Amino acid sequence: MSRSLRTAVSAVLIALACLLVPFGTLAVWAVHGLGDTGRYVTTMAPLASEPAVRDAVADTVGDDLAQASGMDRDLVRDAVRSFTGTPAFHAAWDAGNTAAHTAVLRALRADGERADGERAATLDLAAVTAPLRDRLAADHVPFADRFPVEHREVVLVPPDELPALRKGYHVLDIASFWLPAAAVLFAVTGIAVAACRRRALTATALGTALGGAFLALAIAIGRHLTLTDLPDPSHRAVTAAVYDTLTSPLRTASWLLLTLGLTTAAATSLLSHLSARHPRPATPPIPATPPPEPTRVHA
Numbered sequence: 001m002s003r004s005l006r007t008a009v010s011a012v013l014i015a016l017a018c019l020l021v022p023f024g025t026l027a028v029w030a031v032h033g034l035g036d037t038g039r040y041v042t043t044m045a046p047l048a049s050e051p052a053v054r055d056a057v058a059d060t061v062g063d064d065l066a067q068a069s070g071m072d073r074d075l076v077r078d079a080v081r082s083f084t085g086t087p088a089f090h091a092a093w094d095a096g097n098t099a100a101h102t103a104v105l106r107a108l109r110a111d112g113e114r115a116d117g118e119r120a121a122t123l124d125l126a127a128v129t130a131p132l133r134d135r136l137a138a139d140h141v142p143f144a145d146r147f148p149v150e151h152r153e154v155v156l157v158p159p160d161e162l163p164a165l166r167k168g169y170h171v172l173d174i175a176s177f178w179l180p181a182a183a184v185l186f187a188v189t190g191i192a193v194a195a196c197r198r199r200a201l202t203a204t205a206l207g208t209a210l211g212g213a214f215l216a217l218a219i220a221i222g223r224h225l226t227l228t229d230l231p232d233p234s235h236r237a238v239t240a241a242v243y244d245t246l247t248s249p250l251r252t253a254s255w256l257l258l259t260l261g262l263t264t265a266a267a268t269s270l271l272s273h274l275s276a277r278h279p280r281p282a283t284p285p286i287p288a289t290p291p292p293e294p295t296r297v298h299a
Contacts, residue, residue, distance in 0.1 A: 018207025
């Protein structure tokens with residue numbers, strides 16, 4: 001293979017590898033970050049301490065409790081707002097996220113024969129409110145036994161959206177393995193066939209950093225579009241907190257890609273510069289062996 005052909009093949013492979021980096025990172029985050037119940041609940045746990053989330057919970061739950069008990073709305077809201085700062089609320093928050101995430105995953109991972117194509121992914125509120133009532137009663141909270149526990153289903157995913165979401169989840173599940181694997185394979189092969197491997201390594205590192213920067217920019221644009229499209233501006237604080245919390249691992253990954261790529265490129269350039277300033281001493285030529293003198297037999 002000629003030098004020019006090796007350079008062209010290496011450039012194409014490295015470009016493909018760098019192009020797959022942000023998409024592979026996004027797929028891994030979606031499947032192994034959002035798609036894992038334990039990681040999802042751990043990621044969402046800090047939201048229970050966000051003031052905007054606590055206010056939204058106090059407004060929503062306070063209205064429902066006031067209508068169910070007939071008590072003053074402001075009084076109930078203040079009581080719920082105070083309750084959101086207790087460990088019991090954090091436990092209820094984790095339980096609700098666990099139940100909701102499990103219900104959605106069950107619907108997304110169902111195959112064609114078992115999928116409830118005509119039923120939505122729902123959550124029974126009793127699975128969350130019953131443990132909460134028991135926890136409050138164990139903590140001797142007044143009127144905890146009067147806390148309403150109703151078997152009311154909340155629609156998490158409408159039935160008409162399930163087929164498309166299920167197909168998208170399966171695509172992400174496959175892409176979360178093959179995109180990173182293909183990126184690594186293309187990068188290693190591109191560096192191996194390159195005529196100048198040091199330059200190929202530098203190009204791969206810079207492309208990885210560019211992919212991380214592109215991913216960080218996409219997250220910022222997605223945040224702006226998500227908050228701009230909200231019909232009610234009062235929900236922007238809660239939505240921003242949820243978006244920032246969910247995308248926090250993805251932002252960390254994008255900055256790691258950017259830092260790793262720039263560091264590798266700088267180190268490779270530094271080594272190249274040092275090698276140019278201090279070249280290796282030339283190996284002295286090996287003297288040619290003189291031909292043997294003819295013997296009497298040869299003569």
